[in-house]
Amino acid sequence: xxxxxxxxxxxxxxxxxxxxxxxxxxxxxxxxxxxxxxxxxxxxxxxxxxxxxxxxxxxxxxxxxxxxxxxxxxxxxxxxxxxxxxxxxxxxxxxxxxxxxxxxxxxxxxxxxxxxxxxxxxxxxxxxxxxxxxxxxxxxxxxxxxxxxxxxxxxxxxxxxxxxxxxxxxxxxxxxxxxxxxxxxxxxxxxxxxxxxxxxxxxxxxxxxxxxxxxxxxxxxxxxxxxxxxxxxxxxxxxxxxxxxxxxxxxxxxxxxxxxxxxxxxxxxxxxxxxxxxxxxxxxxxxxxxxxxxxxxxxxxxxxxxxxxxxxxxxxxxxxxxxxxxxxxxxxxxxxxxxxxxxxxxxxxxxxxxxxxxxxxxxxxxxxxxxxxxxxxxxxxxxxxxxxxxxxxxxxxxxxxxxxxxxxxxxxxxxxxxxxxxxxxxxxxxxxxxxxxxxxxxxxxxxxxxxxxxxxxxxxxxxxxxxxxxxxxxxxxxxxxxxxxxxxxxxxxxxxxxxxxxxxxxxxxxxxxxxxxxxxxxxxxxxxxxxxxxxxxxxxxxxxxxxxxxxxxxxxxxxxxxxxxxxxxxxxxxxxxxxxxxxxxxxxxxxxxxxxxxxxxxxxxxxxxxxxxxxxxxxxxxxxxx
Numbered sequence: 001x002x003x004x005x006x007x008x009x010x011x012x013x014x015x016x017x018x019x020x021x022x023x024x025x026x027x028x029x030x031x032x033x034x035x036x037x038x039x040x041x042x043x044x045x046x047x048x049x050x051x052x053x054x055x056x057x058x059x060x061x062x063x064x065x066x067x068x069x070x071x072x073x074x075x076x077x078x079x080x081x082x083x084x085x086x087x088x089x090x091x092x093x094x095x096x097x098x099x100x101x102x103x104x105x106x107x108x109x110x111x112x113x114x115x116x117x118x119x120x121x122x123x124x125x126x127x128x129x130x131x132x133x134x135x136x137x138x139x140x141x142x143x144x145x146x147x148x149x150x151x152x153x154x155x156x157x158x159x160x161x162x163x164x165x166x167x168x169x170x171x172x173x174x175x176x177x178x179x180x181x182x183x184x185x186x187x188x189x190x191x192x193x194x195x196x197x198x199x200x201x202x203x204x205x206x207x208x209x210x211x212x213x214x215x216x217x218x219x220x221x222x223x224x225x226x227x228x229x230x231x232x233x234x235x236x237x238x239x240x241x242x243x244x245x246x247x248x249x250x251x252x253x254x255x256x257x258x259x260x261x262x263x264x265x266x267x268x269x270x271x272x273x274x275x276x277x278x279x280x281x282x283x284x285x286x287x288x289x290x291x292x293x294x295x296x297x298x299x300x301x302x303x304x305x306x307x308x309x310x311x312x313x314x315x316x317x318x319x320x321x322x323x324x325x326x327x328x329x330x331x332x333x334x335x336x337x338x339x340x341x342x343x344x345x346x347x348x349x350x351x352x353x354x355x356x357x358x359x360x361x362x363x364x365x366x367x368x369x370x371x372x373x374x375x376x377x378x379x380x381x382x383x384x385x386x387x388x389x390x391x392x393x394x395x396x397x398x399x400x401x402x403x404x405x406x407x408x409x410x411x412x413x414x415x416x417x418x419x420x421x422x423x424x425x426x427x428x429x430x431x432x433x434x435x436x437x438x439x440x441x442x443x444x445x446x447x448x449x450x451x452x453x454x455x456x457x458x459x460x461x462x463x464x465x466x467x468x469x470x471x472x473x474x475x476x477x478x479x480x481x482x483x484x485x486x487x488x489x490x491x492x493x494x495x496x497x498x499x500x501x502x503x504x505x506x507x508x509x510x511x512x513x514x515x516x517x518x519x520x521x522x523x524x525x526x527x528x529x530x531x532x533x534x535x536x537x538x539x540x541x542x543x544x545x546x547x548x549x550x551x552x553x554x555x556x557x558x559x560x561x562x563x564x565x566x567x568x569x570x571x572x573x574x575x576x577x578x579x580x581x582x583x584x585x586x587x588x589x590x591x592x593x594x595x596x597x598x599x600x601x602x603x604x605x606x607x608x609x610x611x612x613x614x615x616x617x618x619x620x621x622x623x624x625x626x
Contacts, residue, residue: 003258004034004303004350006222006248006273007041013054013067016612019554020066026073026228026242027360028279028296029063034352034385036064036554039275039300040246045083045117046132046226048074055614056545059436059452059528060362060373065551065612073242075230076128080120087113108217110139127231136222144254146212146264146341149406154197156184156410167401167413167582174580190412192317192586199331200343201265209340214265216253223247239282246275248302255346256304267331267345272302288367294360303351303386306330314392321571321590322419323391332393336405347394347418353384371440379432383461385559390420390570393590400575401582412585415575419590421497422568426559428463432456432552438528446535452528456550458609460516461558466491468561470517471503471600480505480600482566483515494566501565502598517561519606526550526611539625544617551610560601572596 010018019036023029030040050071057068089111096102115134122129158164163178170176179185203211228242253268255261263269281294308330314322323329333344362375396416397408408414438452466483484490484507498505508515530545562568574595575584584592 003256004271004273005037005258006250006271007038007246007275010038011067014614016066020064020551022061022064022066022068024068024070025244025277026071026240026279027281027294028277028298029356029358029379030275030277030298032275032298032300032352032354033356033381033383033552033555034350034354035556039273040244040277040298041224042071042073042226042244043115043117043132043134043224045085045115045134046073046130046228048072055549056528056530056547056616058373058450059438059454059526060375062434062436062454062456062526062550063377063379063432063552065549065610073226073228074117074119074130074132075228075240076119076121076130078121078124078128080118082116082118084116085114087111107141107143107215108139109141110137112137122229125232127229129230130228131225133225134223136220138218138220140218141215142218142254143213143215144262145210146214146262147209148200148203148212148264148340148343149197150203150208150211153406154410156186156189156407158182158184158404158407161404164404164407165402167411167580170401170580172581176580184407184410189410190586192319193410193412195317196313196331196334196343199266212264212341214254216265216268217251218253219249219251221249236285237283239280241280242278244277246273246277248273261346262341263346264341264343266307267343268307269346269349270305270307272305273300274302275300288365290362290364292360292362294362296358296360297356299355301353304346304349305351306345306349308345318587319393320588321417322393323388325388325391325423328388328391328423330392332395334409335394335396336409337396337398339399339405344394345392347390347392349386349388351386355382356380369442372438373440374437375435377432377434377436379434381430381555383426383428383430383555385424385426385556385562387424387559387563388420388422389424389563390418391423392419394418395586395589400577401580409586411582412587413582414584414586414589415577416572417586417589418570418572418596420568420570422563424559424563424568426461426463426467426562427465428461428558430459430461430555432458446533446538448532450528450530450545454526454528454550456524456526458521458524458552460514460518460521461555462514462516463562465493466508466515467493467567468515468517469505469564469566469600470561470602470605471564472511472605474605478503479511480565481511481513481517482507483517483561484509485515491567497566497569500569500594500598513605517605518603521609524550524609524611536621539622541620542618543620544615546613546615549612549614551612553609557603560603564600564602565598570596570599 053068091106091109117132119130165176205211224246226244230240232238250271255263277298284291330345359378364373395414397405398415399405401413436454468483488507488509526548528547533542571594
């Protein structure tokens with residue numbers, strides 16, 4: 001999840017994961033449910049106030065189990081007011097640090113953070129607007145060092161290395177004849193390897209290893225704006241509407257540091273996030289009564305994209321068994337088992353196109369000593385992630401045929417090949433219904449007791465086309481359970497890969513399972529209680545509280561069901577380690593029967609969503625009057 005986070009770092013509170021926080025902007029959620037990432041980060045100039053409650057917040061709030069971060073945006077007023085700002089950094093203003101060569105120029109750095117805000121009346125005393133914009137442009141250089149083969153080695157010249165065995169002369173016992181002068185003839189070089197190496201940079205030094213130093217630009221661009229409109233019908237009725245956008249683009253020439261990637265130049269990523277959020281709230285106030293109706297909407301797209309996306313390398317060189325989908329085409333990944341840096345595109349990408357709607361209804365009665373509040377919450381999520389792992393193929397060369405891993409690559413004799421069949425995508429839906437009631441009871445002038453109860457029902461995710469599957473280990477020997485409709489009909493996309501399932505399979509209808517493949521949620525109640533007692537003429541205050549806070553795990557966990565047979569398959573072909581005479585080449589090994597085990601991605605059918613119990617107490621005492 002951190003690899004997709006572009007709206008600022010997320011805090012961990014109380015030892016919980018950062019994705020367990022609740023982020024509200026004007027009372028509307030601004031988190032993407034794939035990894036529970038924050039995807040709208042308002043400009044500071046647009047914020048009126050914020051409140052962070054680390055624990056013990058009332059039953060009105062829920063859905064996650066950690067801190068509540070609630071931000072309210074600014075509204076316009078009767079006076080037209082605005083502001084502008086610019087923050088600027090440039091390497092010309094920087095000094096060399098202790099480790100920088102003093103005779104070399106400083107690494108390039110350009111950073112601009114700029115924006116402004118404007119608010120005022122539309123109709124005096126009645127209608128107001130507030131607009132804010134913030135942009136960021138950051139351009140700096142990153143330096144990385146790699147080990148790449150020299151031009152001579154790429155041409156098959158291993159004269160400075162150990163003997164290179166000619167696999168075509170090998171016997172079943174492993175005896176073979178080395179190439180003459182330790183040079184692989186040009187006509188024996190695999191055209192796929194020759195073509196692939198044209199995309200791999202040559203060394204920048206004469207060293208055998210750590211011989212490529214690359215300086216590449218890392219660019220980060222961000223734009224966001226927010227527009228808020230407020231209108232007062234009368235003293236008891238008012239409405240506001242806000243629209244916010246957040247667009248971020250980042251070039252990652254060496255991959256993501258969050259994933260500990262160090263990609264060879266030419267095989268980097270880009271990362272982008274595009275979020276749109278809207279909130280509308282109507283408030284009605286009368287004598288000792290308040291009603292708030294609030295609506296929220298958010299649409300977020302984006303993710304990781306290879307800089308080589310769409311390059312049809314497989315067709316150019318005749319590589320078989322890899323993706324033909326233009327969205328996932330690119331270069332395969334080549335590993336020489338540590339002899340050189342790993343070449344090629346990353347094997348995993350995550351992209352999403354998610355949208356949610358939410359509706360809040362809160363009612364407050366002031367009954368003197370009792371302030372009673374109750375309400376409900378409805379949430380609908382359209383969930384569309386894509387994770388086409390290993391779509392371009394990944395090949396490992398160990399030297400088992402020639403005695404040198406890179407020589408095996410040049411000849412086209414891999415030891416292991418992997419590809420992903422399918423896109424690991426979903427088009428799923430879920431609905432939440434939450435109810436709450438709470439009472440702030442002023443027992444005495446110096447004692448207040450807070451009582452509350454929250455009920456949460458979160459429907460398990462269901463794919464619209466039933467393209468999900470799992471494994472039931474409660475059945476002896478195990479069995480696959482494939483999501484189906486009520487009549488036991490599964491999606492026709494399963495036809496091609498069904499024969500690869502190694503154990504019996506049944507439909508969810510036949511198994512008696514919900515088509516979301518998880519057992520129905522148990523009754524989920526979250527009581528909250530607290531008190532505040534003052535004494536010694538209000539110089540001392542004792543506070544305490546207890547609460548249960550129900551969580552909802554990030555739905556990235558549930559995507560495991562979309563990356564199973566018969567809708568997704570990781571085909572792995574391993575050459576026996578004792579084999580010395582190659583039977584496949586790089587271009588056709590992925591057409592062979594898979595030898596790897598089928599390792600399904602599953603969740604326990606009776607998986608229970610976690611919760612936290614929190615209690616606290618404290619004493620505050622005013623030692624010296626102010």
